[in-house]
Amino acid sequence: MPELPDVVVYLEALEVDEDEFRAALTGRNRTLKRALCDPTVFSGIGNAYSDEILFHAGLSPVQRTGNLDPDEVARLYEATRTTLVDWTERHRQAVGGGFPDKVTAFHDDMAVHGKYGQPCPECSVAVQRIVYADNEVNYCPQCQTDGRILADRSLSRLLKDDWPRSIDDLED
Numbered sequence: 001m002p003e004l005p006d007v008v009v010y011l012e013a014l015e016v017d018e019d020e021f022r023a024a025l026t027g028r029n030r031t032l033k034r035a036l037c038d039p040t041v042f043s044g045i046g047n048a049y050s051d052e053i054l055f056h057a058g059l060s061p062v063q064r065t066g067n068l069d070p071d072e073v074a075r076l077y078e079a080t081r082t083t084l085v086d087w088t089e090r091h092r093q094a095v096g097g098g099f100p101d102k103v104t105a106f107h108d109d110m111a112v113h114g115k116y117g118q119p120c121p122e123c124s125v126a127v128q129r130i131v132y133a134d135n136e137v138n139y140c141p142q143c144q145t146d147g148r149i150l151a152d153r154s155l156s157r158l159l160k161d162d163w164p165r166s167i168d169d170l171e172d
C-alpha cells in the first residue's frame with residue numbers, strides 16, 4: 001500500500017467562530033499576509049482575497065499574528081467573512097455556483113488587489129505594493145499602515161539581492 005500523506009486539517013474561514021478563527025490564525029507568530037494565505041490554516045483564501053480582507057480590516061499585511069489585540073482579531077474575523085461572502089455571491093451571479101477559488105487575477109471591483117497606483121476607495125491615497133517573486137501584495141498606506149510605505153518599486157531595485165523573493169522572506 002502507498003504511504004498516506006500527512007493529514008492536514010483545513011479550516012473553512014466561513015465555518016469557524018471568532019475563537020476558532022483566532023486560534024487558527026495565531027497558531028504561529030508570522031505576518032498576517034502569510035497566515036491568511038496559508039492553505040493549511042484557511043482554505044479558499046488566496047493572494048487576492050487576503051489583500052482585500054486586510055484592507056477591509058484596516059490591518060498591515062506585515063503585522064505579526066502574535067501582536068493582534070482583541071479588537072484587531074474581531075475586525076479581521078468580520079472582514080474575512082464579509083469579503084468571502086461578498087465574492088462568493090459575485091461569483092454565483094457571474095457563473096452560477098461554486099466558490100471562486102481561482103480568482104488570482106485582478107478584478108475591477110476589488111478595493112486594493114491589483115490596484116497599485118490607483119486611489120484607495122476609502123481615502124483616495126494611492127494603493128501601494130510589495131513585489132515578491134512573480135506576485136505582489138497591495139495595500140493602502142493610509143488605511144492600513146499608519147501612512148508608512150512598506151516598500152515600493154524603487155526601493156526593491158535598491159535592495160536587489162535583499163529583496164524578499166517570497167512571502168516567507170518578508171518575515172525576516
Ligand SMILES: [Zn+2]
Pocket residue numbers: 120121122123124125140141142143144
Ligand atoms: Zn485608504
